[in-house]
Amino acid sequence: MINLILFGKPGAGKGTQAAFLKEKYRLVHISTGDLFRYNIQNGTDLGNLAKSYMDNGDLVPDQVTIDMLEAEVDRNPDAKGFIFDGFPRTESQAETLDRFLATKGMDITATVALEADDDLLISRLLERGKSSGRTDDQDEVKIRNRFEEYNQKTAVLKTFYQAQNKFHSVNGIGTIEEITSRLTQLIDRL
Numbered sequence: 001m002i003n004l005i006l007f008g009k010p011g012a013g014k015g016t017q018a019a020f021l022k023e024k025y026r027l028v029h030i031s032t033g034d035l036f037r038y039n040i041q042n043g044t045d046l047g048n049l050a051k052s053y054m055d056n057g058d059l060v061p062d063q064v065t066i067d068m069l070e071a072e073v074d075r076n077p078d079a080k081g082f083i084f085d086g087f088p089r090t091e092s093q094a095e096t097l098d099r100f101l102a103t104k105g106m107d108i109t110a111t112v113a114l115e116a117d118d119d120l121l122i123s124r125l126l127e128r129g130k131s132s133g134r135t136d137d138q139d140e141v142k143i144r145n146r147f148e149e150y151n152q153k154t155a156v157l158k159t160f161y162q163a164q165n166k167f168h169s170v171n172g173i174g175t176i177e178e179i180t181s182r183l184t185q186l187i188d189r190l
């Protein structure tokens with residue numbers, strides 16, 4: 001079993017790369033952002049709760065996010081492994097994920113960070129916002145707030161996974177194919 005965390009700031013390419021990796025390694029892709037957006041589209045209570053946070057570029061509260069993530073893992077009992085995309089984003093989420101996986105005899109194989117500088121990420125997000133319809137991608141103030149959330153709450157996870165010898169960085173600048181190839185070279189060596 002292989003369980004990967006794709007790590008990186010908004011716009012780093014986590015979702016794009018997860019789409020390739022899930023096919024190649026036959027993994028279940030769980031994106032907490034996609035799950036929230038699905039709930040918003042369907043007008044669920046969870047979607048209504050998450051919406052105000054997402055609209056501002058703030059993180060949704062931990063317990064809500066953790067409950068949703070655990071339910072999604074539980075919906076896939078036959079999975080050969082998972083790609084977690086956009087989760088965990090806080091130390092509390094990371095600790096809970098470790099404990100939750102341990103109850104199932106599972107653990108994180110590796111956390112792979114896609115690295116790119118903020119200016120490139122902002123231009124990617126604004127470009128994506130033109131076609132995705134995502135309001136959080138269309139406004140530079142919201143984008144900067146998402147980076148701020150990342151710096152304050154998510155960046156510490158690098159140390160968290162380094163302490164477990166599970167943290168790897170990949171250059172996230174280049175063509176989609178180049179970045180996929182960097183990722184698969186790394187994953188094949190795990």
Ligand code: AMP
Pocket residue numbers: 010032033034036053054055057058059060061065085086087088089090093136146
């Ligand atoms: P993403 O699609 O990963 O960029 O996430 C979009 C938004 O969903 C974020 O800005 C947060 O508001 C929310 N979100 C996604 N994943 C999480 C998470 N693990 N913890 C808290 N909020 C999240």
